[in-house]
Structure formats: structure tokens, C-alpha cells
Amino acid sequence: MDTTGIGLGTDNAGLALSSRVRTWLRRRSRRADDWTAHELAAAKRGRTVSVVIPARDEQETVGQIVRTVRTALVEDAPLVDEVLVVDSRSRDDTARVAAEAGARVVAQDAVLRPLPGMHGKGEALWKGLAATSGELVVFVDGDLYDFTAGYVIGLLGPLLTDPGVDYVKGFYQRPLVDGLHTDADGGGRVTELVARPLLNMYWPDLAGFVQPLAGEYAGRREVLESIPFVTHYGVEVAHLIDLLRWRGLDALAQVDLGMRTHRHQSTQALGRMAGQIMLTVMDRLERSGRLVADEAPSPLLAQFRRSPLGDGADRELVVTDLAVRERPPLRTVRSSPRSAG
Ligand SMILES: O=c1ccn([C@@H]2O[C@H](COP(=O)(O)OP(=O)(O)O)[C@@H](O)[C@H]2O)c(=O)[nH]1
Numbered sequence: 310m311d312t313t314g315i316g317l318g319t320d321n322a323g324l325a326l327s328s329r330v331r332t333w334l335r336r337r338s339r340r341a342d343d344w345t346a347h348e349l350a351a352a353k354r355g356r357t358v359s360v361v362i363p364a365r366d367e368q369e370t371v372g373q374i375v376r377t378v379r380t381a382l383v384e385d386a387p388l389v390d391e392v393l394v395v396d397s398r399s400r401d402d403t404a405r406v407a408a409e410a411g412a413r414v415v416a417q418d419a420v421l422r423p424l425p426g427m428h429g430k431g432e433a434l435w436k437g438l439a440a441t442s443g444e445l446v447v448f449v450d451g452d453l454y455d456f457t458a459g460y461v462i463g464l465l466g467p468l469l470t471d472p473g474v475d476y477v478k479g480f481y482q483r484p485l486v487d488g489l490h491t492d493a494d495g496g497g498r499v500t501e502l503v504a505r506p507l508l509n510m511y512w513p514d515l516a517g518f519v520q521p522l523a524g525e526y527a528g529r530r531e532v533l534e535s536i537p538f539v540t541h542y543g544v545e546v547a548h549l550i551d552l553l554r555w556r557g558l559d560a561l562a563q564v565d566l567g568m569r570t571h572r573h574q575s576t577q578a579l580g581r582m583a584g585q586i587m588l589t590v591m592d593r594l595e596r597s598g599r600l601v602a603d604e605a606p607s608p609l610l611a612q613f614r615r616s617p618l619g620d621g622a623d624r625e626l627v628v629t630d631l632a633v634r635e636r637p638p639l640r641t642v643r644s645s646p647r648s649a650g
């Protein structure tokens with residue numbers, strides 16, 4: 310057992326991860342409590358830190374996340390220099406709640422305005438990167454119920470103490486809370502059903518990531534501004550694939566952040582997310598010449614919503630265009646450190 314509690318033995322069939330991944334797991338897996346906020350604040354040595362929270366309709370949770378960061382990591386320990394919430398076309402009071410909690414708030418479509426807007430979480434993250442200036446950037450989802458300052462401390466630990474690390478993913482136990490029923494490890498459904506199998510098949514060096522789709526991660530700005538951001542929900546899987554290829558496995562790390570509960574989407578919404586992730590993976594396979602498709606995959610997903618329509622039909626056909634696009638590396642388009650209006 311290594312320091313993170315990840316057993317590195319073989320499974321009952323004697324199958325084992327590659328030695329490269331086993332070495333990586335030992336070398337690049339840490340725990341959030343390996344550091345304290347004050348230790349990391351002292352380790353900054355003049356470097357600056359931005360926390361970026363993408364938020365679409367997160368009025369119920371974003372305020373507490375912002376307050377936790379500000380209290381523990383801005384006021385108590387000077388670890389974080391700016392907290393930005395990217396209001397991603399919310400239809401609720403996300404922007405007001407975030408601002409009242411002490412965050413700077415930008416509207417996703419107000420950043421780098423001359424550029425035509427793109428959509429989804431990946432766009433919100435790219436705009437958040439453009440609208441901040443910290444040399445280290447931490448991304449935290451805005452729908453977390455049990456966020457702690459330890460998430461940010463843990464993600465910054467490797468970046469502030471090891472120059473060989475460029476990008477850090479969080480991992481955690483992910484319960485699936487469905488009303489009164491909790492499945493202790495039922496969360497991360499798209500991870501377990503789609504992302505993990507595909508990454509193990511085609512990028513086995515990434516097999517050691519406990520939560521490859523984790524929404525909490527951090528990186529060096531110079532690296533984050535040098536990689537594309539896929540729109541919608543393709544952003545996380547594309548980051549790992551692109552960074553593995555460009556920076557190599559040893560530049561990546563992961564930190565145990567404990568427990569993560571968040572607002573869960575419906576199964577059909579996760580079906581759309583899964584489709585976007587599959588399209589992203591197939592695009593990366595095609596770019597690397599590992600997939601030759603004489604016909605591009607259709608981005609259209611037909612789903613069936615059961616609802617008595619009253620005209621004798623009890624299901625409604627809903628077709629969604631899952632096409633994802635991609636923002637180029639920000640350094641190729643950046644004009645100024647804070648491009649918000
Ligand atoms: O168009 C979008 C979709 C999502 N999000 C945010 O990205 C984070 C993760 O999205 P979501 O909760 O939908 O994904 P899940 O955690 O369910 O996989 C949340 O803070 C969302 O508010 C966003 O800013 N813009």
C-alpha cells in the first residue's frame with residue numbers, strides 16, 4: 310500500500326497495471342492533508358493563484374464554495390489571490406449569490422467578446438482562464454455540497470512544491486445521492502461506464518487516474534494556455550489525452566481530496582455527456598491516426614422522454630446535437646490578462 314491508500318497489487322487473475330503506471334501511482338499520488346494552507350502560502354514565493362468556478366444555475370451551492378475559499382485561503386492564509394465565478398448563462402441568481410459571497414463574477418459571453426461565443430463547460434473554463442491572471446489556476450465545480458478548502462490546498466500542493474508537475478487532478482469517493490438513497494460509490498457514472506474503459510483501451514498510461522473526469526483540478530497557467538479546451542463536457546478527457554501526449558505522464562499528478570457529493574444530472578443528461586466524451590475521444594484517435602473513419606460519427610443523439618402527450622403517444626422523441634468544438638490554446642488568442650468587459 311502506498312501513501313495514498315491505493316493498493317498496487319494485482320487483481321485476482323494476476324493481471325497488473327504496467328510498471329510505468331504503477332511507478333506513476335506511487336510517485337504522483339498524494340493526499341490533500343500532506344500540506345497545510347500556511348505551508349503552501351509560504352511556498353508561493355511570489356507566485357499567484359486563481360480559483361475559477363464554472364457555474365450554470367448553481368445559486369444553491371456556489372455561495373458557500375466562494376465563502377469557504379475566501380475565508381480559509383484568502384483571509385486566514387494568503388494562498389489564493391483571486392476567486393472568479395464564470396456565470397455560464399445561468400437562468401437563476403448564480404451571479405448575485407457569487408458576488409455577495411465575495412467572488413469576482415464574469416459572464417461567460419462577456420470574456421474575449423470579439424470572439425463568437427461557444428458553449429458549455431469547456432467554454433466557461435476557457436473564458437475563466439482568460440479572465441484571470443494567476444500563475445497557478447485551480448478549477449472547482451460550482452455544484453459541490455461538501456467542498457472544503459482542502460480541495461484547493463491538495464490541488465496546489467504538488468504545483469507549489471514540485472516543479473516537475475504541471476497539472477493535478479483531484480480524486481475522491483463519489484457517493485451517488487438519490488433522494489433518501491445513497492450508493493456510497495455510485496457517483497462518476499460516465500467515468501465508470503465510458504471514460505475509464507476508453508482511456509484504458511487507448512491511453513493505458515492514464516489508467517492510474519482514479520477520477521479522470523474530476524471537475525476539480527489545477528495547472529500551471531503557461532501549460533493551461535498552451536492546450537486546447539474542448540467545449541461542453543469534452544474538456545476534461547481532452548486535457549488528459551493532450552497533456553499525456555505533450556508533457557508526459559510524470560508531469561501529471563493526482564491528489565486524494567476525500568469525499569465529493571454534488572448535484573447529479575439525470576441519466577439522459579449523462580447520456581448526452583457520454584456522447585460528447587466519445588466524440589472527443591474519437592477525434593483524438595483520428596488526429597493521432599489510430600482511427601480512420603470513412604464517415605464522421607453523427608453528433609445527433611435521439612433520446613426518448615416518456616411523457617403522456619395526451620395525443621395517444623406516451624413518449625416524446627428528443628434529438629440533441631452533441632457536436633463539440635474546441636477553443637485553441639489561449640496563448641494563441643489572448644490579448645490581455647483580464648479580458649472581461
Ligand atoms: O454549460 C455549462 C455546464 C456546466 N457548467 C458547470 O460545470 C460544473 C460541472 O457541470 P455539471 O454539474 O453539469 O457536471 P456533473 O458534475 O454533473 O458531471 C458545474 O459547476 C456547472 O454549473 C457550466 O459552467 N456551464
Ligand SMILES: O=C(O)[C@@H](COP(=O)(O)O)O[C@H]1O[C@H](CO)[C@@H](O)[C@H](O)[C@H]1O
Nearest residue numbers: 496497498499500522524542545573574
Ligand atoms: O464523472 C462523471 O461520471 C460525471 C457524472 O458524475 P455523476 O455520475 O453525476 O456523479 O461527472 C464528471 O464529468 C464531467 C465531464 O468530464 C465533468 O465536467 C464534471 O465536473 C464531473 O463531475
